[in-house]
Amino acid sequence: MNQEPIKLRFPLWQFLNQPLFCSKNQFVLNPTRFAYLYRIQLLERCWDKECSSKGRHCN
Numbered sequence: 001m002n003q004e005p006i007k008l009r010f011p012l013w014q015f016l017n018q019p020l021f022c023s024k025n026q027f028v029l030n031p032t033r034f035a036y037l038y039r040i041q042l043l044e045r046c047w048d049k050e051c052s053s054k055g056r057h058c059n
Contacts, residue, residue, distance in 0.1 A: 008039060008042075010031065010035055011034075011035065011038045014034075014038060015028075015031060015034050015035075015038075018034075
């Protein structure tokens with residue numbers, strides 16, 4: 001049951017394709033900050049997907 005942790009690489013494509021003039025998302029110039037925020041959003045999407053697959057309503 002020893003699983004190696006998944007190492008996420010820098011999301012270069014998502015960083016380069018940020019919408020510039022979108023009021024919904026803020027443009028992030030700092031790559032470190034962008035990677036941090038991207039990982040948080042990825043975790044939230046995975047969490048929502050897991051909840052919906054189990055038939056639960058998660059806030």
